[in-house]
Amino acid sequence: GAVVSQHPSRVICKSGTSVKIECRSLDFQATTMFWYRQFPKQSLMLMATSNEGSKATYEQGVEKDKFLINHASLTLSTLTVTSAHPEDSSFYICSARARDGVDDSPLHFGNGTRLTVT
Amino acid sequence: GNSVTQMEGPVTLSEEAFLTINCTYTATGYPSLFWYVQYPGEGLQLLLKATKADDKGSNKGFEATYRKETTSFHLEKGSVQVSDSAVYFCALRGGSEKLVFGKGTKLTVNP
Numbered sequence: 001g002a003v004v005s006q007h008p009s010r011v012i013c014k015s016g017t018s019v020k021i022e023c024r025s026l027d028f029q030a031t032t033m034f035w036y037r038q039f040p041k042q043s044l045m046l047m048a049t050s051n052e053g054s055k056a057t058y059e060q061g062v063e064k065d066k067f068l069i070n071h072a073s074l075t076l077s078t079l080t081v082t083s084a085h086p087e088d089s090s091f092y093i094c095s096a097r098a099r100d101g102v103d104d105s106p107l108h109f110g111n112g113t114r115l116t117v118t
Numbered sequence: 119g120n121s122v123t124q125m126e127g128p129v130t131l132s133e134e135a136f137l138t139i140n141c142t143y144t145a146t147g148y149p150s151l152f153w154y155v156q157y158p159g160e161g162l163q164l165l166l167k168a169t170k171a172d173d174k175g176s177n178k179g180f181e182a183t184y185r186k187e188t189t190s191f192h193l194e195k196g197s198v199q200v201s202d203s204a205v206y207f208c209a210l211r212g213g214s215e216k217l218v219f220g221k222g223t224k225l226t227v228n229p
Binding site: 004006034041042043044046049093095107109110111112 | 122154159160161162163164207216217218219220221222
């Protein structure tokens with residue numbers, strides 16, 4: 001089945017530094033990828049929609065200059081948390097839909113990245 | 119806007135017990151409804167889905183019926199196993215590609 005690889009699975013960084021998270025579709029091409037953030041005991045909140053070859057679409061309240069998204073190819077999207085602060089500590093999850101997927105084709109999710117900012 | 123409300127956990131059951139996890143939604147139009155499962159240490163996986171009223175999604179012994187009159191999509195399984203221990207998310211998708219998730223319900227099944 002379709003596989004989405006997310007890396008790293010865990011990262012600890014110091015406040016003020018930047019962290020890059022990669023999301024790769026391993027056996028299919030993904031025109032669209034989605035980035036979610038999950039707080040403890042909370043739902044997954046959509047942060048942004050990443051479209052290959054164009055700018056990402058951010059949800060209301062998400063700072064685009066802080067959460068930089070790049071979708072340079074049909075198999076790779078990256079999320080960079082810039083100048084990270086402790087409040088950015090969270091679980092980040094990406095998902096992707098196959099390029100030729102029909103409207104009801106499922107999203108395939110990565111295993112998530114646990115970010116801890118000290 | 120669209121929203122999903124699912125019962126809060128955690129839910130703890132003995133093996134072979136009957137499972138129900140309630141899910142209700144608010145949406146305009148006719149959304150598609152989904153249940154996703156997240157096993158420990160893994161990403162979310164689609165468990166089942168239904169795209170129109172009265173549809174029943176089923177997979178691995180789990181079932182959920184799209185009830186438009188009650189705006190519900192409750193997840194059920196007649197006999198749970200230890201391997202079903204996971205977090206279950208109800209979700210909907212309206213006119214766009216965006217999925218809206220519930221908060222998740224953690225299920226623990228004891229032998």
